[in-house]
Amino acid sequence: MADEITRRKFLERGIGVMAGAVTIGIGGVALTSIGAPAVTNKLEGKWVEAGSASDLAPDKFNPVGLVYESKDGWMEGKSKMLAYVKVSGENILALSATCSHLGCNVNIDDSTGGFKCPCHTGVYDAAGKNISGPPPKPLKKLEAKIEDGKLMINTMPKEEA
């Protein structure tokens, strides 16, 4: 009988099963902990007060730095992001400066009124739409409002421009 379980075979398999169980157990715990922050360490969107609305030049993009309290793992501190805000009458257009290609901050291109990314020469028009270079998508639109003369911006992008 080829499949007969001898005492030796039983012990050999037992060693294999125990070694496998310890490896999978400890490896599972270690890898779960190491991987968990990818899911649990989230950046929360927040409404941030970004200065007084009267400081913004009308009908053109103004760079607005957003500084807000955030929690990053064990650090409770300040996060920063850059937005471009254009107020035309009642309309407020707030764009995240984060390039849709690989995340650099784009600059205002004065000659076109749009944006240029310094990293890989991505170009966006004045509506934030990607028009040339590597960016696959438009710049992200941020929720913005003016309350009591204060500019308020939500740090979590809602939709593409």
Next chain:
Amino acid sequence: MLGRIIDVFDRRLKFKEDFKKNVLDHPVPQRINLTYCFGGISFLLYMLLAATGIAMIFFYVPSVDHAFVTVEYITFDLPLGNILRGIHHWSANIMIVVLFLHMLRVYVYGAYKNPREFNWITGVVLFAFVLAFGFTGYLLPWDQKAYWATKVGVLMPQSAPVAGPFISKLLMGGDQLGALTISRFYAVHVAVLPIITVVFLVGHFLMIRRTGIAEPL
């Protein structure tokens, strides 16, 4: 499934037979008993400590202003982090006990005698490394117990003649127990000791393969 994957390698590299001959069918003296397991158990604990320790390196920051909060983060916020730290903590404690029993068995059985003297010597050195692991690791949580226990430990050498005060300062990295102490303890704990311990372990293991384990009483 696993067997078929192993066979793919074995058909080319022929290791299965050697593994069987040298590991599973390796001859050992008759009547050996469970006290012969303590060396293997301490090596298992060493591997558990390495695995859980490497995982904690991903989160722990060895500085006076972050050590405690990162340990708090591992313990209370990180999923399974308390298990990770718990296994590290208990393996470290149990290791001291198991090593003591390992040495006791070797002593009582006279297994340290010719031709195994160098196994005893490397073993004593390894035990010293484990105590150094314990001493350096104890400081890293940077809580009250860690701080004062280490303070006592680093000031003990002061009473030694001539070089005593210098040894204390060398351990602390200066005149106070602080920023430089925690970073050097960390470096010794996660880089220096693991490497020299593995070197001595390899020697310890190769030599016992050469001489064979001692007969029971």
